[in-house]
Amino acid sequence: MHTLRDAFAARRARGQAALVAYLTAGFPDAEVSARALVAVAEAGADVIELGVPFSDPLADGPTIQAASFDALAAGMTLEGALALLRDFRRTHDTPVVVFSYLNPLLRFGLERFLEAAAAAGAQGLLVTDLPAGADPPIEQAIRRSPLDLVRLLAPTTPRRRIAEVVEGGEGFLYYISRTGVTGARDALREGLADEVRALREVVRLPIAVGFGISTPEQAAAVAGAADGVVVGSALVDALRREGPEGAGAFTAALRAAMDAAGVGPQGG
């Protein structure tokens, strides 16, 4: 099985940035969601973030909110998301990060979840509402597990806090490209490349940039500055509009644009 770091390293060895693709588990329903995972993996996603739908997705914009509500209405559960992952794992080895709010994991039982997710074939876990230092026992339990604890850094994160966030992070570091919730945006923020360059001074993990990246052109621009590009809402939009084939085609377009752009300025 590939690890998250392997996935980034493999792209970097080819002078390319990794594509991290977000999909909401069970959207629009379990069967189509399973096909979407396969389509996105086969179209060139290097890492898949599998979002666990939640009733109160307060870090998400309208697209992923709507996908979460639709998935829940179609009967998706945390157990169901792990079943999707297990099925996907039978045929594909693309690393998967489970992307969740904390409460469904607590309800399921954290230790039980960590075991079940690893057994289902997850490589990492990203908990939106668990910032570094918020709950040391939970964070330690995740780090002790086979899953990588993927940490987020925001443009608002104070300098003195960056080291603390980075130190506990595993797999890759997710840099939020702007303040706000998830969702497609027309323009990328100025200064992003400089911020990523500054982060490299203190971050040894690969850096993936996400939030608001919605077109192949934007993905290519970010690929020129970072080790990875996360695309979520725009991909979920494509899935909603055009089904798994559309999500696959969009992923392929992102991949092609990023490959043409090459990798960030840091080099090795």
Added chain:
Amino acid sequence: MTTTEIAALEERFGPFGGRYVPETLIAALDELAEAYRAASADPDFQAELDALLADYVGRPSPLYRARRLERALGVEGIYLKREDLNHTGAHKINNTVGQALLARRMGKRRIIAETGAGQHGVATATACALFDLDCVVYMGEEDVRRQALNVYRMELLGAEVRPVASGTRTLKDATNEAIRDWVTNVETTHYIIGSVVGPAPFPRIVRDFQAVIGREARAQMLERAGRLPGTVIACVGGGSNAMGIFHAFVDDRDVALVGVEAAGEGLTSGRHSASLAQGRPGVLHGSLSYLLQDDDGQVAPAHSVSAGLDYPGVGPEHAWLKETGRATYVAVDDRAALAGFHRLAETEGIIPALESAHAVAHLVDAAERHAGEGPILLCVSGRGDKDVAHVARVEGRGDIL
């Protein structure tokens, strides 16, 4: 331990509370905690707040002995803490004036808030008018419908009310939307949260600003009744008026503290808001507390005839008071609350907010038992003018509207 970890631990109530928020908000919470620490130590800040509470809010609020109600219930010593007589008609203004002062101290010119019944929205819009701050209030579509007059009040005060159409269309989703706004505009915006909920340091800040209720009531009881109350009763949604009146009595071990949740259509109906009675610990809106949720960890919709109690979570300090046994929590259903609403109106000429009517209903039910422990202190958290039309509709008198 890192300083962040220590700060996080300091901000808990036993295991409850914490800062379960997106990373983007951490800096703002740190900034708020620091600004609040500095303000608390600044006599000028306290003096300005005290002056506003006196001359603008109308504090101290009266302690009123409800003798007709005593006779009707056959007990001696029922005292009502009259937060309904505050400017804007509820306790909410105690917190919004304090937080608006904090926002000004932090140099933030834009304010956002969530509201259920509209009382916190009105109180926030009022404070923003007073301090010339931009104000956006998020309110669930269902509540916009139930509390149309409060929407108009907020607009009169210069606020923008944004209806929230997602999820349950009530307070829970209005709070989600306010947090989304804050994550987006955090550098220019202060979020005036309306109850003792949310990530640290909010539960403590809101409690401290509301604690004036209990400080006054404790002194008033000593002066008027010559003793402390045997029992303090307050309604609990998020729990800010209850924490406000409880806080001064927490160390008085002989004073029983009783919080009254909304049992909606009944605790077994699945349609209620009694998080402490029926919920399980979980994380919502940035803190760990009791939470109405299903077996998959999805937050369950709350229900109450009262929009202000219609919330599936509860402040983390209440969870701790329950867990330690220092306070007890009971639940009163819609029907009893409506009866309480009428009862206080008819016996004392005081129309309570439907939220406060839950506390009244518990008093009606348990007056004799509590009276055995000494005088009873009940917090009338707000006045019922805002609810008159809604009650008329619920009771089949919609024709008069």
